[in-house]
Amino acid sequence: MLSEPLQNEFVALLGADRVHTDPATLALYASDETPKSCTPEAVLFPASHDHVAGIVAIAGRARLPITPRGAGSGNVGGALPTPGSLVVSFECMNRVLEFDPDNRLMVVQPGVVTDDIDELAASAGLMYAPDPGSGAYSRIGGNLAMNAAGPRAVKYGTTRDHVLGLRAVLGDGREIRTGSRTTKYATGYDLTRLLVGSEGTLALITEATLRLLPAPRRIASLRVCYSGTRAACEAVIRAMRQPVVPYALEFMDGRSIDAVREYGAAEGLPAGTQAILMVEVEGDDEDIPRHLAALEAALRGDGLLEVQSGFSKAEIAHLWTARKSLSHAVKKIAPLKINEDVVVPVGKLADLVAAIDDLGRRHRVPVVAFGHAGNGNLHVNIMVHPDDIDEMTRARACRLELVRTVLGLSGSLSGEHGIGSEKRPFVGLEFEPATLALMRQVKALFDPHGILNPGKKLPD
Template sequence: MVGPENVSIDPADLACYGADAGFVTGRPDGVVLPATTEETAAVLSLAADAGLPVVPRGAGTGTAGGAVPTRGGLVVALTRMHRIHEIDRRDLVGVVDPGVVTGDFQAAAEREGLFYPPDPASLAVCTLGGNAATGAGGARAVKYGVTRDYVLGCEVALPDGRVVQLGGRTAKGVVGLDLTRLLVGSEGTLGILTRLVLRLVPMPPAVATLAGVFRAPADAAAAVGAVFSAGLVPRCAEFLDRMSLACIGGDLPFPVPGDAGALVLLEVDGPPARVREEAAEAAGRFEAAGALRVFPAAEPGAAEALWAARRGLSPALKRLGRPHKVSEDVCVPRGRLADLVAAVEEIGGRHRVTVLVFGHAGDGNLHVNFLFDREDPGEAGRVEAAVADLMRRTLALGGTISGEHGVGAAKRPFIRWETGPDVLDLMRRVKSVFDPRGLMNPGKVFPDDADVG
């Protein structure tokens, strides 16, 4: 029994559970917080009987509206299911509830000498279930891959109240269709993840972090390219543009030169001696690419300060005094990074909108933030046009409209541009296998006929 204390129709709660970290909002008919798989399945069963839409939710840190009840219904928040069931050093796996906070799991793995690499910027708050549902990425994807690469198995509560186990806890497995990976990134449109089996790797013994400041974004992109061409695989290669730098410059542990137009934050890991060598080699490549300043985060706390500034960037955008933000997460093939940065600059100029870019340069995955005032209809319209332009340009560069946030409600209008009608139709029909009545997270991922595209 979920119990009345874990069900709410209080207007204040409904408002809370009607938003995520993005701009899409909605209002649920009710909120339920189950504590177990059985309770989750029972809630789904009752919702099915009532014909009520179900919107699964972790910590609500998504930015695409995936967890927002845009069509009402029941928000099923998994935050009470937050137990780490196992961390097994011999099998190199962890077994967790969906509501476990990503950073808590990383800390628990670390205490066993193990490492869970996926690191969305919101890792101090976001949950593993949400990470799996969106297929979350992060800065370390360059070397370690994304959440998808770490989900070995999962338990799923289906919309009709049945519970199934997918995948397992083996390193390899090819039995039948890969439904495990189908659930990863399905954004709550197929069922609710009630347990995850996650792959762990040995903790790398050492890490070295350095920052390079460049005059122009193209220099920064060339520096990242040079590091890869040297055969290095940094675990992170983050890019910040001029305006991002302006936002968090004061939080960095070194003074930023006045003519700085871009920053690259690079991190390597591995055995201590090798890490020192690689950091030195990367620093050399930065110098050769014309860096204005190379800052090796050698002092205690310096690396933490760099990362705190980087992870604080999204909230820090408020300092720019623009009330609203649309944050995209387009991704292009690695070699087209500089082209994407140039395209963004051009789009910003042409539509006369404030645009700020940072993100995962090593993956070609950039966060493009349009800052504006929604009350100004002219500006809001220009941002809308700029976003559509960004999607078109990204696709023309061979990229994808979402590298790690997912489609949610926000990018639904553009999905068909990327998939085409036939693939979208296949996806819809696969969804129908799991959710024939269309009750799981309606209004997400799949566009309405009225949407553009």
């Protein structure tokens, strides 16, 4: 329980309505999308940069750990409190501070909902390119923390590629600004890109200057069905070698297709479909036919069963039915999914998919793989019953072997979900000791008291 003197300090800074120690609020903020939970000492709701700076100053003097939180929608424990910690929720810092269409930028607080940024940009014919699947409810601060992405990353990159500058508070209360308002910047070290993806372990971001792009005039989709996963993965390589970069290039494996069939969302798929690629292109009216033709030619090859195209919103929505139904469909397999967000070079994608099939068979657990094939980024979901001890043991062994397989294919532990607390035990498998030591030195420089999101990102 937070001591009375400390609680009084926070109340004096924020006001009583922004400091909560009641059991109901503590329980609500004790977990994120992981099944674990840990009750914090208090939940604080800052409304400004000065509030955040004041919170860090008080917490630093008392050596109270801080767990920053957006919507709590992450699935790797990034917003999971640690024992004795304060949850600092940014949901009340939800203002757009500036919208400058002429310079194609927007300045936002971390609590702004991600899709709201894109919607405001669209009012001026622009877009905010990163499009995580949680965009309708996730906050931009969480996206910045994890370097989130989505289907459009294949063409436009991840969150890190669309941040011009930041305002932040370090772990000892120092306030910094990074980057600039220009798209070209060669002054000083690139601290902006360092902070994006640092999961709140180096600084608490209070403002972000985001880069906007012209919105596409038109989008068209292809649904391409294959008789095998290797044929689909080889088609991905061909698609990514030719000059027309897809707006999206998504993959579903055979187990995913089985799941949506059982869910009743696979109407119209040809018999024998064992892999699906969903491909989108964007451009002007005259560009679309040329772009589709180039990609369709690249996607044709051994194992192709069918190519369906969609141009209107209704046609595109119909083609995406199976993919959009997947998150609900897999829940019918088992109540808990161990979600791994792994990434490999595109040329190794077929090897990864084959290894995933083999792992599922050998460890006798259902494994569903789908995701952003154009980046080599797959969401590998090991479906389990948490009350089945034997199944959970096999699932953990499967997970460890998956991690080692990904690293053996020159891949990485996470493409867009981050590390949080769930993946920390594996980070030492990816980095050599000298690299980890340097990362810890950076952490100590930015957060000398060690209070910012402890227990996340780096292994002990």
